[in-house]
Amino acid sequence: xxxxxxxxxxxxxxxxxxxxxxxxxxxxxxxxxxxxxxxxxxxxxxxxxxxxxxxxxxxxxxxxxxxxxxxxxxxxxxxxxxxxxxxxxxxxxxxxxxxxxxxxxxxxxxxxxxxxxxxxxxxxxxxxxxxxxxxxxxxxxxxxxxxxxxxxxxxxxxxxxxxxxxxxxxxxxxxxxxxxxxxxxxxxxxxxxxxxxxxxxxxxxxxxxxxxxxxxxxxxxxxxxxxxxxxxxxxxxxxxxxxxxxxxxxxxxxxxxxxxxxxxxxxxxxxxxxxxxxxxxxxxxxxxxxxxxxxxxxxxxxxxxxxxxxxxxxxxxxxxxxxxxxxxxxxxxxxxxxxxxxxxxxxxxxxxxxxxxxxxxxxxxxxxxxxxxxxxxxxxxxxxxxxxxxxxxxxxxxxxxxxxxxxxxxxxxxxxxxxxxxxxxxxxxxxxxxxxxxxxxxxxxxxxxxxxxxxxxxxxxxxxxxxxxxxxxxxxxxxxxxxxxxxxxxxxxxxxxxxxxxxxxxxxxxxxxxxxxxxxxxxxxxxxxxxxxxxxxxxxxxxxxxxxxxxxx
Numbered sequence: 001x002x003x004x005x006x007x008x009x010x011x012x013x014x015x016x017x018x019x020x021x022x023x024x025x026x027x028x029x030x031x032x033x034x035x036x037x038x039x040x041x042x043x044x045x046x047x048x049x050x051x052x053x054x055x056x057x058x059x060x061x062x063x064x065x066x067x068x069x070x071x072x073x074x075x076x077x078x079x080x081x082x083x084x085x086x087x088x089x090x091x092x093x094x095x096x097x098x099x100x101x102x103x104x105x106x107x108x109x110x111x112x113x114x115x116x117x118x119x120x121x122x123x124x125x126x127x128x129x130x131x132x133x134x135x136x137x138x139x140x141x142x143x144x145x146x147x148x149x150x151x152x153x154x155x156x157x158x159x160x161x162x163x164x165x166x167x168x169x170x171x172x173x174x175x176x177x178x179x180x181x182x183x184x185x186x187x188x189x190x191x192x193x194x195x196x197x198x199x200x201x202x203x204x205x206x207x208x209x210x211x212x213x214x215x216x217x218x219x220x221x222x223x224x225x226x227x228x229x230x231x232x233x234x235x236x237x238x239x240x241x242x243x244x245x246x247x248x249x250x251x252x253x254x255x256x257x258x259x260x261x262x263x264x265x266x267x268x269x270x271x272x273x274x275x276x277x278x279x280x281x282x283x284x285x286x287x288x289x290x291x292x293x294x295x296x297x298x299x300x301x302x303x304x305x306x307x308x309x310x311x312x313x314x315x316x317x318x319x320x321x322x323x324x325x326x327x328x329x330x331x332x333x334x335x336x337x338x339x340x341x342x343x344x345x346x347x348x349x350x351x352x353x354x355x356x357x358x359x360x361x362x363x364x365x366x367x368x369x370x371x372x373x374x375x376x377x378x379x380x381x382x383x384x385x386x387x388x389x390x391x392x393x394x395x396x397x398x399x400x401x402x403x404x405x406x407x408x409x410x411x412x413x414x415x416x417x418x419x420x421x422x423x424x425x426x427x428x429x430x431x432x433x434x435x436x437x438x439x440x441x442x443x444x445x446x447x448x449x450x451x452x453x454x455x456x457x458x459x460x461x462x463x464x465x466x467x468x469x470x471x472x473x474x475x476x477x478x479x480x481x482x483x484x485x486x487x488x489x490x491x492x493x494x495x496x497x498x499x500x501x502x503x504x505x506x507x508x509x510x511x512x513x514x515x516x517x518x519x520x521x522x523x524x525x526x527x528x529x530x531x532x533x534x535x536x537x538x539x540x541x542x543x544x545x546x547x548x549x550x551x552x553x
Contacts (some may be wrong), residue, residue: 090218092338127210159265198240203549223420301539415479446487465497502528
């Protein structure tokens with residue numbers, strides 16, 4: 001290699017450097033100055049443009065999910081739901097034919113940390129898939145832990161603030177802040193118990209499950225609807241780390257998960273997940289002890305079994321990390337025909353917030369960027385202009401003068417309506433501000449604790465003891481009260497670790513925001529003496545076997 005500094009491009013070897021206007025650059029080493037020592041001149045266009053662009057190379061990082069990695073691949077459909085055609089349940093085209101492949105992108109991420117934070121931090125992992133279907137894009141945006149911390153999106157800013165650094169000291173994830181919120185939000189117990197188990201630190205992106213988390217709907221050709229939950233099951237199984245294992249990795253590498261993912265793809269070891277779904281009829285299901293629209297709950301598999309409908313294979317890493325990872329944008333409102341929203345209150349809030357944050361972060365024309373475009377079809381809209389418009393969404397044969405609808409002079413036309421005009425159950429009610437009636441915040445926490453492996457229970461207890469040991473006494477007492485309400489052994493073990501017994505918290509009343517059921521009042525009356533819950537026959541997807549990945553020190 002020849003040192004080419006200050007020699008220009010006179011030799012003609014290699015591509016020529018230009019500025020963004022296409023002007024050839026003959027000196028990229030020196031500013032334009034008056035004499036070799038200066039002063040510099042203001043009309044130095046190449047220099048000013050180069051620095052001005054450099055100043056703007058970073059777009060605002062995501063408020064959540066800032067640290068992440070994108071990969072590309074395909075979804076291959078089975079074409080069936082069990083023994084029957086999947087068209088009986090949904091008319092979504094990507095599912096209909098056996099062997100049909102749909103290109104996709106996926107972004108794995110942590111939630112709370114910044115863009116350069118550790119990938120082995122204890123945190124949920126985002127699991128967001130963008131399908132480039134023939135009917136446009138479909139985004140399935142979830143996480144690796146099956147549930148979420150809150151059930152109403154109005155609490156999302158509060159929850160995230162509790163996980164983010166202290167606004168005064170900027171100290172990261174202060175335990176007192178985290179558990180101050182959790183102790184007053186019992187709906188968060190299910191999620192926080194999973195995060196504080198080993199599954200809160202997956203061994204890699206390749207060895208974790210994925211979940212849609214929210215409840216959606218499927219719609220068939222006749223307009224019949226069912227409720228649906230999505231589950232991604234890794235072909236290579238689930239593996240997790242303890243805090244000690246994670247610390248060993250983090251000591252030398254912050255981006256270990258991204259490296260593992262891209263290395264696997266590079267050597268042809270393509271990661272694969274099977275997509276399974278649970279379905280139930282589209283109604284309130286008052287016979288259940290939980291609300292099927294509650295995203296803090298899972299649907300028990302013994303009642304609603306998982307059915308495989310396809311598989312995802314990842315076979316390409318990004319060609320440019322910024323273009324295809326930082327600028328990729330997901331939203332829960334991005335659905336295709338045959339898929340629909342449920343009345344899940346968290347889903348409704350996410351549908352506004354996710355797309356709104358992309359408009360702020362990337363710009364109003366973020367959907368025109370190549371990684372976000374509808375690759376399976378052509379977008380034809382009457383949306384125009386705005387900051388950083390990439391192109392005009394003209395339809396084939398569209399009159400470019402007509403950017404409105406309706407028109408008889410060559411504008412875009414509506415497509416034919418579905419055969420049915422209405423779908424889903426009739427909804428009645430008065431305007432109100434109330435939580436859902438069937439909260440049942442403790443049962444699945446206890447069942448999850450009893451169904452995971454012993455090493456996971458031990459690790460969860462140790463992690464709770466470590467974190468709660470840093471908290472103020474009132475927060476500790478309320479958390480032990482919640483854990484005892486969930487499962488005796490969990491509350492007793494954690495309480496012993498921080499020096500709090502059932503007698504120390506027996507005087508606590510339920511929170512003002514709680515309305516306990518008769519069964520929960522019975523548990524409260526015998527706090528710490530209820531014995532283990534009966535989990536015989538109970539199957540929970542987020543309790544599949546989990547292998548500890550031991551890291552050599």
